Amino acid sequence: MHLEWFGWEINFHPVWLLAAAAALWFVFHVARRLWNWLRWKSGLFGPARQLRRQKAALGNASAALGALVSGQEERAAALAQDALKSDPTNSMAQAVAALTGDTARIAELDRNNATKSLAALARLRTAPDLSVAREATRAAPTSAAAWQALVEESARSGDYAHAISALSNWRALDDTAERLGSWIEASLLTAAADAELDDEPARTGLSRALKAEPRFAPAATRLALLAEEASDVSGAERAAESVWSVQPTPTLARAFADLYPLETDETRLARLQKLAAKNPENPESLLIVSEAALTAGDPALALETVSPLLSDPPIRLRAAAVAMEAHRRLGMDPPTGALWLDAAATGAPGLRWHCANCRTESVEWELECQSCKRIGILLPGDLT
Numbered sequence: 001m002h003l004e005w006f007g008w009e010i011n012f013h014p015v016w017l018l019a020a021a022a023a024l025w026f027v028f029h030v031a032r033r034l035w036n037w038l039r040w041k042s043g044l045f046g047p048a049r050q051l052r053r054q055k056a057a058l059g060n061a062s063a064a065l066g067a068l069v070s071g072q073e074e075r076a077a078a079l080a081q082d083a084l085k086s087d088p089t090n091s092m093a094q095a096v097a098a099l100t101g102d103t104a105r106i107a108e109l110d111r112n113n114a115t116k117s118l119a120a121l122a123r124l125r126t127a128p129d130l131s132v133a134r135e136a137t138r139a140a141p142t143s144a145a146a147w148q149a150l151v152e153e154s155a156r157s158g159d160y161a162h163a164i165s166a167l168s169n170w171r172a173l174d175d176t177a178e179r180l181g182s183w184i185e186a187s188l189l190t191a192a193a194d195a196e197l198d199d200e201p202a203r204t205g206l207s208r209a210l211k212a213e214p215r216f217a218p219a220a221t222r223l224a225l226l227a228e229e230a231s232d233v234s235g236a237e238r239a240a241e242s243v244w245s246v247q248p249t250p251t252l253a254r255a256f257a258d259l260y261p262l263e264t265d266e267t268r269l270a271r272l273q274k275l276a277a278k279n280p281e282n283p284e285s286l287l288i289v290s291e292a293a294l295t296a297g298d299p300a301l302a303l304e305t306v307s308p309l310l311s312d313p314p315i316r317l318r319a320a321a322v323a324m325e326a327h328r329r330l331g332m333d334p335p336t337g338a339l340w341l342d343a344a345a346t347g348a349p350g351l352r353w354h355c356a357n358c359r360t361e362s363v364e365w366e367l368e369c370q371s372c373k374r375i376g377i378l379l380p381g382d383l384t
């Protein structure tokens with residue numbers, strides 16, 4: 001073939017032409033494959049680099065979320081920061097970072113509509129207060145943590161009615177809250193009654209507390225004391241007897257014993273024996289009868305009643321103190337040994353309360369755990 005083009009004279013052989021076309025096609029094809037590989041797979045620049053970083057961020061963010069869920073906060077925080085170094089736009093990593101205290105990330109979550117609820121929860125974890133808790137229950141109404149915070153912050157601010165209404169939502173979302181719900185409700189109602197200036201609404205609140213949780217001794221004890229103050233002695237006796245059958249406590253026994261200041265020691269012994277009969281096997285029942293018998297001048301009855309308790313670990317020190325005094329009054333030599341020395345040195349420890357969250361012990365019932373600041377989950381020693 002012969003071709004003339006702008007004064008150039010070109011000679012083509014058809015075979016040469018075909019070979020050139022094939023070579024061109026081959027070079028073009030290889031170059032295209034290489035270019036695609038460089039762009040999408042090599043990870044050296046452009047989309048490949050971005051994809052590689054996003055993939056790394058996703059891996060770290062998932063691991064961070066897993067660590068957060070299993071309670072490893074420090075590990076979660078570190079993994080989230082690694083993920084954000086690779087891809088600052090990864091919202092899962094932003095959320096974990098915000099939830100583990102990186103407050104600067106909260107604004108990023110706020111900007112993204114889909115992560116507004118996570119932003120509210122992160123704010124709640126880092127700076128909980130009543131308005132933040134309210135916002136969290138609105139932004140994330142299915143989060144148990146949000147409702148728990150609303151219950152606790154409302155109670156802390158003294159708004160017990162609001163705390164009790166939020167409690168029902170928290171109970172519906174959380175198994176532990178459901179299990180402890182009646183204790184928390186009774187605790188809130190008792191704290192509300194403590195804050196009341198008038199006796200009548202306080203008594204109503206305490207009755208509601210006992211309805212929610214009949215074993216909640218602090219409510220019964222307060223109710224008995226209020227009835228006693230109002231000269232409603234039979235009301236006080238009823239309150240004491242109703243709770244004695246389910247949960248006897250030393251405080252309740254003291255209030256019950258003091259109901260009639262003018263009665264003789266023998267009458268008091270008879271009344272306490274009647275109260276003890278509501279729960280005859282309970283060590284507290286045996287203790288109040290033995291203590292009253294000692295006061296009424298019957299050390300033999302005191303010793304007989306208290307003896308089964310001397311081998312009962314939680315109560316044996318208090319029992320030992322009574323038994324030792326009974327021995328003395330009966331003119332018997334008090335037994336010696338570690339048990340009696342312990343009793344003399346330790347005095348008479350009463351019922352103990354412990355926090356269901358952090359196990360911290362407390363001698364008196366309180367609404368708030370002094371250690372972890374959780375609300376309404378102090379349980380008596382024998383309830384777990």
Ligand SMILES: [Zn+2]
Binds near residue numbers: 372
């Ligand atoms: Zn605690």
